[in-house]
Amino acid sequence: MPEIRGAAGGAAPVAFPALATAAATNMRFFEYESRRIVERAGIPVTEYGFCTTSEQAREAAERIGGPVVIKSQVLTGGRMKAGGVKFADSPEEAEAHAADILELEINGHRPRGVLVDPKAEITQEYYAGVVWDGAAKCPLMLFSDMGGIDIEEVAAEHPDRVGRGHLVSRLIDPPDFRAKEVIAAAGVSGRELTRATPILSRLARMFRDCDMTLAEINPLARLGDGSFVALDAHMEMEDEAKPRQRELLEKVLEIDPADTRLPYEPSEFERNVKAIDSADHRGVIQGRDHGFAGNLGLVIGAGGGSLTLTDAVRSQGGRPANYTEIGGNPSVSKTCGLAKEVLRKDGVEKIAVMMSIVSNTRVDIVARGVIKACLELDRDPAETIAIFRIPGAWEEEGYKILDRYGIEYCDRSVSMWEAARRAVEKIQA
Amino acid sequence: MSILLDKDFTFIVQGITGREAVNLTRECLDYGAGAKIVAGVTPGRKGREVHGVPVFDTVEQAVEHHGGPIDGSVVTVPPAFTKDAVFEAIQHGVKLIVVVTERIPRFDVAEMVEFAGLMDTRIIGPNCLGLIVPDVIKLGGIGGPAKDAAKAYSPGPVGVMSRSGGMTTEISSTLTAAGLGQSTAISIGGDAIIGSTYAELMPEFEADAATQAIVIYTEPGGRMEAQLAEWVADNDSRLPIVAFMAGKFMDDEEMKGMTFGHAGTIVEGTEDTAAQKIDRLEGAGIRVVERIDEIPDAVKERLGAAV
Numbered sequence: 001m002p003e004i005r006g007a008a009g010g011a012a013p014v015a016f017p018a019l020a021t022a023a024a025t026n027m028r029f030f031e032y033e034s035r036r037i038v039e040r041a042g043i044p045v046t047e048y049g050f051c052t053t054s055e056q057a058r059e060a061a062e063r064i065g066g067p068v069v070i071k072s073q074v075l076t077g078g079r080m081k082a083g084g085v086k087f088a089d090s091p092e093e094a095e096a097h098a099a100d101i102l103e104l105e106i107n108g109h110r111p112r113g114v115l116v117d118p119k120a121e122i123t124q125e126y127y128a129g130v131v132w133d134g135a136a137k138c139p140l141m142l143f144s145d146m147g148g149i150d151i152e153e154v155a156a157e158h159p160d161r162v163g164r165g166h167l168v169s170r171l172i173d174p175p176d177f178r179a180k181e182v183i184a185a186a187g188v189s190g191r192e193l194t195r196a197t198p199i200l201s202r203l204a205r206m207f208r209d210c211d212m213t214l215a216e217i218n219p220l221a222r223l224g225d226g227s228f229v230a231l232d233a234h235m236e237m238e239d240e241a242k243p244r245q246r247e248l249l250e251k252v253l254e255i256d257p258a259d260t261r262l263p264y265e266p267s268e269f270e271r272n273v274k275a276i277d278s279a280d281h282r283g284v285i286q287g288r289d290h291g292f293a294g295n296l297g298l299v300i301g302a303g304g305g306s307l308t309l310t311d312a313v314r315s316q317g318g319r320p321a322n323y324t325e326i327g328g329n330p331s332v333s334k335t336c337g338l339a340k341e342v343l344r345k346d347g348v349e350k351i352a353v354m355m356s357i358v359s360n361t362r363v364d365i366v367a368r369g370v371i372k373a374c375l376e377l378d379r380d381p382a383e384t385i386a387i388f389r390i391p392g393a394w395e396e397e398g399y400k401i402l403d404r405y406g407i408e409y410c411d412r413s414v415s416m417w418e419a420a421r422r423a424v425e426k427i428q429a
Numbered sequence: 430m431s432i433l434l435d436k437d438f439t440f441i442v443q444g445i446t447g448r449e450a451v452n453l454t455r456e457c458l459d460y461g462a463g464a465k466i467v468a469g470v471t472p473g474r475k476g477r478e479v480h481g482v483p484v485f486d487t488v489e490q491a492v493e494h495h496g497g498p499i500d501g502s503v504v505t506v507p508p509a510f511t512k513d514a515v516f517e518a519i520q521h522g523v524k525l526i527v528v529v530t531e532r533i534p535r536f537d538v539a540e541m542v543e544f545a546g547l548m549d550t551r552i553i554g555p556n557c558l559g560l561i562v563p564d565v566i567k568l569g570g571i572g573g574p575a576k577d578a579a580k581a582y583s584p585g586p587v588g589v590m591s592r593s594g595g596m597t598t599e600i601s602s603t604l605t606a607a608g609l610g611q612s613t614a615i616s617i618g619g620d621a622i623i624g625s626t627y628a629e630l631m632p633e634f635e636a637d638a639a640t641q642a643i644v645i646y647t648e649p650g651g652r653m654e655a656q657l658a659e660w661v662a663d664n665d666s667r668l669p670i671v672a673f674m675a676g677k678f679m680d681d682e683e684m685k686g687m688t689f690g691h692a693g694t695i696v697e698g699t700e701d702t703a704a705q706k707i708d709r710l711e712g713a714g715i716r717v718v719e720r721i722d723e724i725p726d727a728v729k730e731r732l733g734a735a736v
Contacts, residue, residue, distance in 0.1 A: 134693075135652040137539050137622045170539045211534050241534040244509065263686055291683040303619060303690035304593020307648060307675035308721065314678055315719070323689065356599035357581060359573020391602075393573055412581075412602055415722035 026213050026236040028261050030073045032115050033253050034233035038217065040252070041206035043199050044229045046120060052113040057098030060116035061091040067119040070097045074109040075261060082106045087119060120231065125219035126188075127151050127162075128200050130207040132214075138166045141174075141204055143183045143196070147219035161186055167204060174204035195228055196220070210248060211241030264290055269322065269341055276337035283330025283361065285338045287322060289345065294319025296386070296427050297342035297351035299335075299370060301326030305356030305416070312420035313352070318427065321348045329361045335369025336376070343377055343384070350386040352423035357412055363390045363398030371405055382406035386426040389419035430639035431562040431613045432588070432630070433525055433551070436462045438566055440501035441491050441523070443514045445469025445479050449529070449570070450505040455480050457503075459575035461565045467495045470514075488521045501525040503559060503569050511555065512537040519548045527569045528554035528624065538622045545624065552624025556691065558594030558616040563601075571616055572598050585610015587728060588634040588668070590627050591646035592619050592653075592691060593675075600646055600673070600721060607725030612640040619648075619691025626653045628660035635666060642728050643670040647706065649679045650693050654706040658713035669731035670715040671724055677703040 029037065032050040039045045049060030050073070061068045072084030079085055084106050088094040098114045125147035133140040144162045146154045155162045163185030168178050179201035183193050199220065207215045214236040221231045237245060249255045266274070273287030296313060298320050300306045306325045313320050322342055326335065342351055353370050355361070367388065374381040388402055391412035402409045410419055444450050446469070457464040458480055468491035469484045471477075477484040485491045492499055502518040504511060504526060511530045518526050519541075526545070533555050545552045553560060559569015563582040571594065572578030581602035587609050591597040594616040601614050615630065617623055627645055634640045647654050654672075661670065679689060680702045707717050718727050 132535065132621070134621050135656055137542050139539075170536065170543045208536060211536055213535075238534055240508065240532045241536075244534070288687075288689075290687070291681065302593075302595045304591070304596035304646060304648065304675055305599065307593075307679075307690045308596065308673075311675060311677045312720070325690065356593075356595040357602055358595070359570070359577050359598060392598075393577055413606065415603070415720065416599070417720040417722055 027239060027242060027249070028075050029235045029237070029253075030075065030112055031071065031232060031234075032073055032113070033255075034235040035115075035230070036253060037206065037210065037235055037248070038203075038230045038233045041202045043202050043217070044227065046118050046229055046231065048118075049116040050113055051098060051116060052102075054095045054099035054102065057114055057116050058091045058095035061088065061094035064116065064118045068094050069117045069119050070094055070101055071115045071117065072101045072104060072106060072111040073113045073115055074106050074111050076107040076109045079106050084111070117231070120221055120229065121224050122219075122221045123224055124222045126196065126222065126228075127154070127216070127218045128196070128203055128220045129214075129216040129218070130204050130212070133166065136166055138170060139204065139207060140164055140166050141179060141182045141200055143186045143188070143200055145186055145188050147221075151216070151218065163187075167208075170208075174201050174208065176201045179204065191226060192222065195226065199228055199230075211238050211245055212236060213238050269345055272341050273324075273338060276334060276341070280331055280334045283326070283328040283334055285330055285334055286325040287338060287341060288324075289322040292320050292322050293347070294321045295347050295349045296423060297321045297345060297348040298324055299326070299339050299342055299351050299353045300324055301355040301361065302358070303327065305354075308356065308416055309354050309420055312417045313424060316417075316421050316424045318420065318424035321345050326355065326361060326366065329365065330369070332365055332368045332372060335366050336372040339370045339373035340377060343373060343379065350384055350423070350427050352386045352420070353388045353390065354416065354419050354423070355390040356416065358390060358392035360393065362394040363392060364394045364401060366390055367398040367401045371401065371407070382408075386423040387419050389414060389416065430637055431565065432633040432637045432640070433560060433613065434501075434562050434566050434568060436565050437465065438500050438568070439465045439467050439495065440503060440568060441468045441470055441488065441499055441518075442466060442479075442482070443470045443488070443502055443504045443518065444506035445482065445484055446471040446474050446477065447505055450503075451479055453503065453505070453570040454482060456570065456574050456578070457567055458482075460567045460572075460578055461562070461575075464566050464568070467491065467499060488517045488523070492521050498522045501527070501568060503527045503529060505529045508533045512541055515541045515552070516544060519544055519550045524550050525568075526550060526552050526624075527557065527559040528552060528618070529557065529559065529569060530554075531556040531620075533620070535620070535622045538620065538624075542622070542624055553615065554618040554620075554624060556620045557618035557623070558597065560613060560615040561611075562613050563611050569616070570594075571614070581605060582614065583610040585612065586639060586641035586732070587611050588637070588640040588643045589614035589645075590617055590630055590643065591615070592617060592648050592693070593646055594619075596646045596675070600644055600724060603721055604644070604725055604728070607729075609725055609728055612637060619693055621651060621693040623693075627657040628653070631657070631660055631664070631666065631668075634668060635664070640668065642732055643668050644724055644728060645670065645672045647672055647674050647710075648676045648690060648693075649703045649706065650688075650701050652701065655700065655709050658709045658715065661713040661715065669728075671727045671731060672710050672715050672717045673721055673724060674703050674707055674717060680704055
């Protein structure tokens with residue numbers, strides 16, 4: 001990763017932070033929503049129109065007057081290359097382009113609508129961004145006079161053209177002077193510096209007030225008259241903050257709470273597990289199968305244990321059908337529901353029930369749940385459960401139940417790796 | 430000896446009347462020498478008792494009742510109230526705060542950490558199970574009920590730090606079974622931003638005569654491991670370190686941008702993949718093992734080499 005120099009203040013160079021992209025834990029926004037967020041923060045934007053029909057696009061172009069740009073509203077990159085951005089000189093042309101773009105799928109995403117934007121007379125393009133620096137436990141402001149392209153690319157090839165600096169403090173409103181230092185560190189001076197400063201500091205305040213994990217304006221354009229305007233913006237909000245950002249999400253942006261915007265469409269398995277989890281407050285279960293397609297169903301936990309066990313199965317030649325996490329002592333019916341969903345997956349022959357040592361979740365409850373799942377699906381638990389390895393709370397009771405059904409189990413003297421190996425051996429036999 | 434805690438350590442539990450807090454209070458009172466939980470705090474519940482521990486409305490009242498400074502606090506209040514609870518504890522002189530709560534917005538965490546830094550207070554977590562000095566004291570739900578914790582943890586020379594609470598116990602139990610006890614074991618928390626990272630805890634272990642080796646459990650996501658590698662290279666540490674990296678499957682292209690296990694476990698760039706982290710750690714002389722059950726031998730080998 002490129003090292004880039006710090007803003008005035010002489011901070012030691014740190015690696016360029018990872019810009020969160022398409023993270024499943026973040027709420028992502030369409031460009032037209034990001035515009036609205038930027039506008040609310042007091043940053044100038046062009047007079048744009050969000051349209052879901054080609055007629056609306058024509059009306060927007062008429063209202064704007066002059067040449068316009070029509071941009072597809074999708075949550076994926078590469079829309080320019082895919083033909084999702086077109087220029088029009090007349091409202092009729094705008095209508096025709098909008099009709100095409102509204103039908104154009106980009107990387108499997110159908111557009112939510114189009115944005116109609118005046119074609120601005122740009123003197124220069126800049127980049128303004130705020131991102132979390134986890135190591136410093138503080139947001140980082142970034143600015144470059146090379147806008148319109150990927151900032152990571154600029155940082156790699158022209159490190160002296162990217163200024164950066166942490167917020168002075170998380171406990172006070174981001175002051176203007178640090179934004180000024182960051183812009184100056186990118187080599188920008190004169191009127192451009194004084195005009196860009198409030199834009200970057202307002203972006204930083206918005207980042208804080210709206211719990212963003214990423215806020216980028218790219219390009220930030222300087223127009224012929226010297227004014228700055230945000231032409232495109234990219235925002236991501238932390239999932240954890242959604243409850244306290246309801247006002248912005250539901251009132252201002254009118255986003256449906258069910259619109260989670262995952263980077264991929266949840267599978268039936270994922271939807272069902274989620275429904276089982278929400279229906280019962282006892283304990284937490286999670287299930288994923290995106291990217292998994294094997295024959296060994298995994299009923300595993302907890303957070304770190306699931307990561308360790310998935311690796312252990314794969315490293316020993318096993319093919320997991322899914323990923324799960326059990327935690328917080330779920331009820332028998334919840335565990336049963338999860339195990340049934342795993343067993344119902346196409347191609348699943350056996351399940352492995354494994355966890356790191358538990359202190360809250362009860363071994364006997366998980367044992368009851370997975371046995372019940374087998375019986376309800378007319379499967380022999382002893383045949384279906386390749387291995388049961390959950391040591392810890394209530395293990396004696398759990399092992400008694402497992403004995404009764406002839407299920408192979410092990411305690412903490414058998415490592416997670418060995419248990420995973422046993423499951424793989426059995427499914428390959 | 431140990432780090433951060435000893436048998437005389439006094440603490441409060443904030444949010445003590447919650448279900449999870451009631452359990453962990455019992456567990457801590459029962460474990461080792463018996464924790465000195467001097468009070469609990471839940472606003473509006475003054476006058477109650479939880480397992481004999483008096484409950485107050487404010488931390489200020491708890492300090493007054495105790496008649497002097499309180500060393501620590503375990504915070505188990507809902508995410509929307511956590512920042513305020515932590516600020517309250519810091520303001521009233523608490524020096525070690527374990528934040529159990531998960532799903533706290535990270536700006537709140539960053540604010541807590543900054544205020545703690547200004548007031549010379551250490552935060553462990555959020556999204557953690559706390560820490561334990563085997564047979565002496567535990568601060569938080571780590572290891573579970575006293576009899577279960579006693580099965581997994583034993584006193585000895587290994588310092589344990591883990592991003593996963595459950596794996597702190599699994600690793601310690603594996604060490605215990607091999608005759609290697611722990612000086613202090615810490616569940617540092619699974620979030621993207623936490624109060625105390627590996628590198629920030631290393632000086633404590635370095636200064637603890639009882640600690641002779643370190644075991645860490647790590648995951649993809651973030652720069653915490655790179656930071657540890659840098660610390661080791663810069664400080665000529667006396668302590669050999671053995672690391673285990675979980676979540677290697679997350680390096681697959683189709684898993685990019687997805688979180689597994691913990692909120693902070695997400696591959697966002699090229700630097701935070703499991704493979705990159707392993708390279709970094711090994712580059713700093715840290716032994717990275719493939720399996721949890723290889724940890725005891727790796728520690729013994731390193732201890733032998735260090736003597």
